[in-house]
Amino acid sequence: MIHNFNAGPSILPKEVFEEASRAILNFNETGLSILEFGHRTPMFESVVSEAMDLVRELMQLDGNKEVMFLHGGASTQFFQVPMNFLSKDKTAAYLDGGVWGSKAIKEAKLFGNVEVVASSKDRNYSYIPTGYTLPDNAAYFHYTTNNTIEGTQMQGIPSSSVPLIADMSSDILSCGMDFNRFSFIYAGAQKNIGAAGVNLVVADKDFLATGNTAIPSMMDYRQHVANGSMLNTPPVFAIYVCLLTLRWLKKIGGIPAIEKINEQKADLLYSTLASLPMFNLPVPAQDRSKMNAVFTMHDPALEKLFLTRCEEEGMVGIKGHRSVGGFRVSMYNAMPLSSVVDITDLIKDFANKHA
Numbered sequence: 001m002i003h004n005f006n007a008g009p010s011i012l013p014k015e016v017f018e019e020a021s022r023a024i025l026n027f028n029e030t031g032l033s034i035l036e037f038g039h040r041t042p043m044f045e046s047v048v049s050e051a052m053d054l055v056r057e058l059m060q061l062d063g064n065k066e067v068m069f070l071h072g073g074a075s076t077q078f079f080q081v082p083m084n085f086l087s088k089d090k091t092a093a094y095l096d097g098g099v100w101g102s103k104a105i106k107e108a109k110l111f112g113n114v115e116v117v118a119s120s121k122d123r124n125y126s127y128i129p130t131g132y133t134l135p136d137n138a139a140y141f142h143y144t145t146n147n148t149i150e151g152t153q154m155q156g157i158p159s160s161s162v163p164l165i166a167d168m169s170s171d172i173l174s175c176g177m178d179f180n181r182f183s184f185i186y187a188g189a190q191k192n193i194g195a196a197g198v199n200l201v202v203a204d205k206d207f208l209a210t211g212n213t214a215i216p217s218m219m220d221y222r223q224h225v226a227n228g229s230m231l232n233t234p235p236v237f238a239i240y241v242c243l244l245t246l247r248w249l250k251k252i253g254g255i256p257a258i259e260k261i262n263e264q265k266a267d268l269l270y271s272t273l274a275s276l277p278m279f280n281l282p283v284p285a286q287d288r289s290k291m292n293a294v295f296t297m298h299d300p301a302l303e304k305l306f307l308t309r310c311e312e313e314g315m316v317g318i319k320g321h322r323s324v325g326g327f328r329v330s331m332y333n334a335m336p337l338s339s340v341v342d343i344t345d346l347i348k349d350f351a352n353k354h355a
């Protein structure tokens with residue numbers, strides 16, 4: 001059996017893969033593949049509208065929010081956000097909490113002034129910075145809710161009158177929060193929502209109205225809203241996989257149900273690692289991500305042995321990102337508790353044998 005701990009693209013529910021593969025051959029008994037009919041057909045329009053409705057329902061969005069499915073992955077949002085909401089005469093506040101956030105900062109600087117309010121770069125982004133104040137006049141405050149590479153996660157939402165913009169690529173739909181507090185949310189789909197190639201965007205209508213207009217149509221959120229995310233040919237299959245994953249999440253009880261499971265998985269893995277002196281957890285307990293658990297071993301020679309043992313037992317995708325080293329066990333929504341039980345059993349057994 002394969003346990004897929006990849007950081008993204010990553011595990012999705014088995015029933016999503018099954019249903020998606022059926023739709024490639026015969027979508028909803030139409031005799032057509034999901035890949036071969038027009039996006040401006042009732043068949044595909046119903047896919048998009050049901051997916052948008054499910055996002056609204058699962059995230060409990062108020063009536064002032066727009067939902068979009070856009071091309072380009074989260075990296076496109078790094079520049080599309082400032083292209084819409086920043087200009088040379090404005091300042092945006094950014095939290096430099098990880099590699100992905102620092103990439104967003106780099107792109108924003110092309111469009112206007114950027115004030116980095118705090119950074120954890122001094123310790124390789126191994127903690128969530130605190131104790132900063134946001135400039136009142138900032139156009140917006142951008143931060144990453146979960147730092148996928150470094151295994152840190154923000155707890156709670158900063159209280160501020162500055163419009164909040166969050167990159168939620170690696171923890172969206174994994175835990176409850178008041179999503180309506182954000183002016184703008186984006187997330188690449190390939191972790192908790194569906195297949196790579198599409199972004200989920202949730203934006204406040206009033207905030208959208210403040211955006212720049214002298215920008216290319218494909219970059220302009222308002223035009224995407226006006227066209228129901230079909231300004232051009234959308235990534236049809238990727239959106240369909242999102243629909244299937246959203247249906248699955250609703251069926252199992254939505255965010256409250258998955259949050260409980262995610263907590264169980266993270267508690268089990270972190271408490272096991274913390275109890276074994278062989279392992280090192282670089283992130284302080286209060287900042288640890290429930291999606292991506294990062295750990296190293298004090299003895300680098302043992303790291304090799306551990307990786308080989310994991311591979312032999314079908315635990316894939318646990319090698320840490322090259323900037324952090326060690327290991328990263330990603331436990332997105334679709335990861336069953338049983339796989340985390342299996343890897344913690346392996347960890348305990350490995351520690352016994354090599355103590």
Ligand code: PMP
Pocket residue numbers: 008072073074075076100144146147148149167168169170188189
């Ligand atoms: N932000 C975060 C938090 C991510 O984890 C990633 C990808 N792993 C990205 C942005 C970039 O996403 P994409 O590859 O879809 O551009």
